[in-house]
Amino acid sequence: MQREISYTLLVQDADASIVLDEAGECVILPDTVVYVSDQGQDTPIGEVTSVSVQQNEQGNVDVWVVVSNKANYNRKLGYFANQIKIAVGKTYTCRFCNLYSEAVIVELQLAEGES
Secondary structure, three states: OEEEEEEEEEEEEEOHHHHEOOOOOEOOOOOOEEEEEEOOEEEEEEEEEEEEEEEOOOOOEEEEEEEEEEEEEEOOOEEEEOOEEEOOOOEEEEEEOOEEEEEEEEEEEEOOOOO
């Protein structure tokens, strides 16, 4: 069964020059497709709905990316978007625009109206 989900990916200690443009605005915009990169292949796992960026103590940035997508749900196995398991605590190599980085899922929610 398919369900609409949203989840938050956290990228820690990203290079600010890649994430922010000259005006200091984030280059990862809503509707940007997010990909998981594995063994040279990029698999789309949803679209960005919102982004939050905070400068960290090292001078780089931590980035929270909220992603939405339809996912297949199996009671025993959980959620899968394009055959990629979506679960809190899972870490992936993700691509958002120019940024390739490790990202961990820190939150997962069903969309409103889903049960």
